[in-house]
Amino acid sequence: MTDDAPKLTMPARSAGETIHQWVFRGLRRAIMSGAFPPGQAVTIRGLAEAMEVSAMPVREALRRLVAERALTLLDNRRVRVPQMTPERFEELYAARTALEVEAASRALPLVDAARLEKLRAIDQTINAAILSGDSETVVAQNFLFHLTLYSARRDSVLVPLIESVWLQTGPFMRAALEAFPTAADGYDYHLAALDAIAAGDEAALRQAIAHDIRTGIGHLALSGKLIAVAA
Amino acid sequence: MTDDAPKLTMPARSAGETIHQWVFRGLRRAIMSGAFPPGQAVTIRGLAEAMEVSAMPVREALRRLVAERALTLLDNRRVRVPQMTPERFEELYAARTALEVEAASRALPLVDAARLEKLRAIDQTINAAILSGDSETVVAQNFLFHLTLYSARRDSVLVPLIESVWLQTGPFMRAALEAFPTAADGYDYHLAALDAIAAGDEAALRQAIAHDIRTGIGHLALSGKLIAVAA
């Protein structure tokens, strides 16, 4: 309750958007970017006041976020940002791998030259951000890289599932990045993925994506180093 | 609007359960069991009246079900049971395969003798139900078989994701079963899975699960026969 309603910068409310959608979008983005530390309690009235809306849209947004497992509903009916545990983290990355390898494999035949070029551009942005130490951009652009690849195939099942898993890793990312600003392992698996795409090599692409996910921040977490930060 | 509120048998409301939870549970079960045909429009006031509760708990339950993709939110802000298309069906089964093969693989080392016995019992129930033509039991027990296997490992990520995908196939199942009551392909992949578990053979288990998913009702759908029923 000391800082239940910090700055919490809300996005601009686009035309025709309901307050519920606006609130949901703002909360979701805040959670994904790690604006709320794990374990943080969130209250309907607190958020409603901070966003200057009534309780109603906030209630519905919270329900939705709980359903997506971006937030946790406690037994006392209170809502908080999920805690991260080594087991959960490992599960999240196992799920990510299973889903994203499949999504990449399915998207591969539908990646055209324009999309491949876009992927290359994103990868360069990431590399530049790594060099300049801009961790926030690294995470955001890395997500964009993966999403851009999978979206080559218009998919209404796998992509939402993948986003759901990303969302669950969100609150943890902030803490992870602050502790280990640039945790690159020296090998660019995005580049390997791009080569595999250009060559149309499905097996190589699957392996590149799997490696990319596993080496990103995953291996650090497995060693238990990051968990201590978030707990 | 002709039959916006059919019988809709609600489960008993357990002690300490909020109305929201009760409504959500009832709706979710109804959807999974195919009580609502695909394309069916659902309204807040209609359901509230049918369940004899106010609009509030229904609103929140619908939001939640939309978040879980058990229901679809149209542009006009109305909610309906999702339509099934061949593409979506294929995506659902691809996602199921990716997630469940992984879940089975991870659960394998933790399956003890008691659980294996339980799985055998479920499989026998399924076989009996197939012989007697009880399709409803086949689907329910088949779900239970898979869930019992994956739950050997206490998992808070993969299992909910799998349930989410099952939920999305729900409305379609009723129509599928009515059209093709016992669509067995002659080979019991559950038995193959059980053998693989007993032998501790991970590769064989992965293959058995993948085949089981693919041959269940999946291959029928791919041929387009079932889609016509649901559309």
Next chain:
DNA sequence: TACAGCGCAATGTGATCACATTGAGCAAGC
């Protein structure tokens, strides 16, 4: 000083009302 009991503030839940939007039916005009 430690602990039990009370009481109030905070919070979630549910109901109801007011309003905007959607959509369908109907009527008037071309």
Next chain:
DNA sequence: GCTTGCTCAATGTGATCACATTGCGCTGTA
């Protein structure tokens, strides 16, 4: 006869109020 525009019912959205529960702090007593 077809089309356009209007009207009204149906529906979703948002706000507000009342109530139950939770949880914490305060106080009084041993």
